[in-house]
Amino acid sequence: MIEYDEQQRKLVLKLVYYGPALSGKTTNLLCLHDLLSNEGRGELMVLDTVDDRTIYFDLLPFFYVSPSGFRIKLKVFTVPGQVRHDATRKAVLQRADGIVFVADSQKGEMANNAESFANLERNLSFVGLAIGKLPLVIQFNKRDLDAIITPEEISGTWGPTGLPVVLASALRGDGIVETYEQVVSLIYDALDSRLGLTSRLGVEKADFLRSVTRRQQGYQ
Amino acid sequence: MDRRLDFIVGREIGLRQLLNTADALMLLEGAVRAGACGGEIVAADGALLASCGDAGPWKVLRPILVEGEPVGALSLFGAGVTPLLEGVADMLHTALHTLVFGAMKRLLTSETHTAVINQTYDELLETNRRLAQSERQYRELAETLEIKVHERTKELSRAYAAMLQREKLASVGQLAAGMAHEINNPIGFVISNLATLQRYAAKLKEMLAFYRLGCESHLPPPLMNEANERRQELKIDFILNDLDELTAQSLDGAERVKKLVADLRGFSHVDEINEMPTDLNAELEQTLSVLGHEVREGTVIERRLAPIPRVTLRPALISLAFLNVIRNALQLKVPALVLAISTEAGQGQVRVRIADNGPGIPAGIRNRVFDPFFTTKDVGEGTGMGLNMAYQAVNSCGGTISLECPPGGGTIFTIALPEERDAS
Incomplete structure (x- = not known):
């Protein structure tokens, strides 16, 4: 968590979209931006x-004020996926409250x-976070393409992890808002x-949840 | 460690960090010139960031948002809420937003950049530290390597010299053994023939005596005179007397040659390269026999060889050690050299002592006498390898060789060998 101020009744959270280069992390955020109110x-x-x-990161902030007046700000970040920007990834990962791992569905x-998931594990431990304790949702993106691995293959690989x-x-x-909803729910828990x-x-x-995942009018 | 600015990417940023007063004032002054009475920018916590002109009766308020949240507000004052004031306020608001958004971006970028640089620098320092450490290790290794190589080279040249010498000795031994074999046969029949000759001579003597005693009286006087003359002329009486001694001497000489050949053969141990139970007393005797020709006249060799158990070792090696120590003593240039060779057993050891009555070894060089090439003899007389070879040989047999020089003079070499050796 970025900041927790009980006196100011404010909580600032960090959600990070991680994944290999060109897997669609920024597109996820653009999509959330378009779909959510x-x-x-x-x-x-x-x-x-x-x-x-992306060479630094993208940021989409959400905020919520409870009826009791407690404010929660959720900042959603992407990391640069290219291998060379590892230091930036570490910087962005610091104090993350949840991770969405955006994988590329294409067979190749x-x-x-x-490699990117291994990098995530390494970098989380570098910034002092345990991957087993962090809310983590795996997203297989680009399901619209042709040469992609099957859902069976995916569940064969990831099913045993329970993620x-x-x-x-x-x-x-x-599946973009669904991914986001799932991870936000886990972060809340x-x-x-x-x-x-x-x-x-x-x-x-x-x-x-209703507040930070509210859809734009006209979308369902 | 440097004082380090640590940014958490995503930390909350207030309006004051994004908007500087000079920029804000410029915008507010523009608004005043456009017709507003005055204006002010106030942060969310109530702090006044910038103000210009006077507070008027009417106020137009615009919130300033960062990340969608209000972080402050812009107020413009006017004589009334006119479309102009509203328009100026909107313009100012847009300009402020652009300014703040740009500043926010720049701040995030530079903070991330700084974080990345710091981290990269830390990693570089760490890499550098590791490299320096490994370089140090390699340097140490290289240094000790030089010393080690030096030591090994020395050892190697020592071993090589010893090996050369041993090989030389071995080949000499082989030559000796070969010659011994070649001599053995002829000397065998020489001895046998000499013995036969002795017998034949005795028979001839007997026959000659028979003639003289039994036949001479029957000869006619002229012939007897002639026979006596011939006998004296040919010195037959002398020959008959000398014949026995001559053959006996020859036989003795031949027997000595035969023994020497046998000792030489035994000493060279050409057929015995493996360890075997060895009688050290016999080895000493054999060595002394081989060295017989090197024993100068007047030298006394005292043997005090006690009954000792056989020791399992390579006989060739130990006789090599004996040879070198004894030869070393025999070469002492003292009148009336006395060499005392004794053996004894006890405390699980068999000890061989070779003592001489020479001048002793000066204390300063005692620890060097076993070094290779160390010699006090004149050039050409000693190789400096003898005692080193003895040292190596005794070592190979699992024993030790030491020397002491008692106050009364002389040197005592002691070769101690374990009675039982660990199988190794």
């Missing part, structure tokens, strides 16, 4: 890019996915047991 969020901030490739990308897996197409907008969001701070899960 602007009432509960700020603007998407895309920091400098080179050839449309499995090695890159595995939630979402099939998505960021280009079409499929993790924080609730640590901070007593419901009992002590008066933050109801349903209310919080």
Whole structure:
């Protein structure tokens, strides 16, 4: 967590979209930005890019104020996927409250996915986070493409880990909000047991989730 | 460690970090010139960031958002809420947002950049530290390597010299053994023939005596005179007397040659390269016999060889040691050299002592006498290898060789060998 100020009744959280280069992390955020209501969020901030490739990160902030007046700000980040930006990934990962691992569904990308996941594990331990204790959702993106691995293959690989897996197409907008909802729900649960969001701070899960995942009018 | 700015990517950033007063004032002054009475920018916590002009009766308020959240507010004052004031406020608001958003981006970028640089620098330091450490290790290794190589080279040249010498000795031994074999046969029939000759001579003597005693009286006087003359002329009486001694001497000489050949053969141990139970007394005798020709006249060799158990070792090696120590003593240039060779057993050891009555070894060089090439003899007389070879040979047999110089003079070499050796 980035910041927790009980006196100011404010909590700032960090959600990080991780994954190999060109797996669609920024597209996920663009999609969330388009699909979710602007009432509960700020603007998407895309920091400098080179050839449309993220070199720092993208940031989409969400915020929520409970009826009791407790404020939660959820900042959603992407990391640069290219191998060379490992130091930036470490910097962005610091104090993360949840991870969405965006994998590329294309058949030829499995090695890159595995490499990036191993990198995630390494970097989490570098910044002092345990991958087993962190809310983590796996998203297999680019389901709209042809040469992709089957859902059976995916569940064969990831089923045993017990991690939630979402099939998505960021280009079409499929599974993007679902991924986000799942990870936010996990983040809430993790924080609730640590901070007593419901009992002590008066933050109801349903209310919080409804607020930060509110859809744009006209989308269903 | 440097004082380090540590950024958490995503930390909350207030309006004050994003908007500097000079920029804000410029915008507010523009608004005043455009017709507003005054204006002010206030942060969310109530702090005044910038103000210009006077507070008017009417106020137009615009929130300033960062990441979608209000972090402050812009207020413009005017005589009334006119479309102009609203328009100026909107313009100012947009300009402020652009400014703040840009500043936010720049701040995030530079903070991330700094974090990355710091981390990269840390990693570089760590890499550098590891490299320096491994370099140090290699340097140490290289240094000790030089010493080790030096030591090994010395050892190697020592071993090589010893090996050369041993090989030389071995080939000499082989030559000796070969010659011994070649001599053995002829000396065999020489001895046998000499013995036969002795018998024949005795028979001839007997026959001659018979003639003289039984036949001479029957000869006619002229013939007897002639026979006596011939006998004296040919010195037959002398010959008959000398014949026995001559053959006896020859036989003795031939027997000595035969023994020497046998000793030489035994000493060279050409057929015995493996360890075997060895009688050290016999080895000493054999060595002394082989060295017989090197024993100068007047030298006394005292043997005090006690009954000792056989020791399992390579006989060739131990006789090599004996040979070198004894030869070393025999070469002492003292009148009336006395060499005392004794053996004894006890405390699980068999000890061989070779003592001389020479001048002793000066204390300063005692620890060097077993070094290779160390010699006090004149050039050409000693190789400096003898005692070193003895040392190596005794070592190979699992024993030790030491020397002492008692106050009364002389040197005592002691070769101690374990009675039982660990199988190794």
